[in-house]
Amino acid sequence: MGDLGFINPNFDERLAFLYKLKGIDINERAISAEIAKEFFERKIVLYDEKSGKTKYQQHNDLARQLRKHLEKSGKIPNTVWILRYQKFFNCSADYLLGLIDAPTHEIKSIKELTGLDEKSVEELQYWNSSxxxxxxxxxxxxxxxxxxxxxxxxxxxxxxxxxxxxxxxxxxxxxxxxxxxxxxxxxxxxxxxxxxxxxxxxxxxxxxxxx
The missing domain is CATH 1.10.287 (Helix Hairpins)
Known part of the structure; x- marks a missing residue:
């Protein structure tokens, strides 16, 4: 992947960092159920009425999929999932794909202008709360x-x-x-x-x- 210009090819690490920025503790197994619920509530994922599964079952299936993406396989999910995570985290698809080292191009520009690292830029975002x-x-x-x-x-x-x-x-x-x-x-x-x-x-x- 390095030959293709990927900065960080480990999808699970980038995903874990985005969860951390969102204040979600991915070490808690039960939290994935709450994340799955938010995916459905925000219509990032739609219920499949024809699947024959209850909403509870579909929640569990989605939660398992979310946990699977955090496994250290290094495998990048398909385009549908990239778009889902892009909407959920409000981040750039380029970051999810490992093409840039900051969640958005705007943050990358701030880093280049100030010399601050990614963590410092994220800390500064607190001061934009009001x-x-x-x-x-x-x-x-x-x-x-x-x-x-x-x-x-x-x-x-x-x-x-x-x-x-x-x-x-x-x-x-x-x-x-x-x-x-x-x-x-x-x-x-x-x-x-x-x-x-x-x-x-x-x-x-x-x-x-x-x-």
């Missing part, structure tokens, strides 16, 4: 004090990871770590102060509202 949170995220990222804090955190990490020889003074090493830690705290204090000045709540006198 207009209020999106506004706050943009304000923080564009805040000069936030940039300073981020830079100083990185420098503190570098001081912690620095290699020291036996000839170097332990006191000098500890001093450098302490200084970089101090600057981190200073930057955090400046950011908190900026937030206090920017976001001011309203004081309400409860006695004014009494009848």
């Amino acid at each position: 207009d209020e949170i999106k506004t706050f995220t943009n304000e923080i990222i564009q805040n000069t004090e936030f940039h300073t804090l981020f830079e100083r955190l990185y420098r503190h990490k570098c001081s912690l990871l620095q290699t020291w020889s036996f000839d170097d003074s332990i006191l000098e090493r500890d001093k450098n770590i302490a200084v970089s830690g101090y600057y981190v705290n200073e930057a955090l204090t400046l950011l908190l102060e900026k937030m206090r000045n920017t976001y001011k709540g309203k004081h309400v006198n409860p006695y004014l509202h009494k009848e």
Whole structure:
């Protein structure tokens, strides 16, 4: 498969990752029944009235099929299933086929622009959960004090990871770590102060509202 340009040919691994992003624990055997139910409710899979099977039996059959796709066979299911999973997870068929390494082309573009890995991009999606949170995220990222804090955190990490020889003074090493830690705290204090000045709540006198 590598000759065909597949990034990750293991379908079960990509599928497991999509379940994880959706908050579904695939280790629980009973959960596949709930997933099957959602497939039917969203009309991703339709009941077959001519099969002679009850809806309960069709649920069980689908649940078994869903579990089978998570087996480490490396086999990619047929086009019908690719389209079903594409609709269920709202992802790209290219990801399911192993042609791209992110669930959507949009995420891939974000990764290329920012250098963030797939997990970081998915974590950032939490901050897109409401207009209020999106506004706050943009304000923080564009805040000069936030940039300073981020830079100083990185420098503190570098001081912690620095290699020291036996000839170097332990006191000098500890001093450098302490200084970089101090600057981190200073930057955090400046950011908190900026937030206090920017976001001011309203004081309400409860006695004014009494009848």
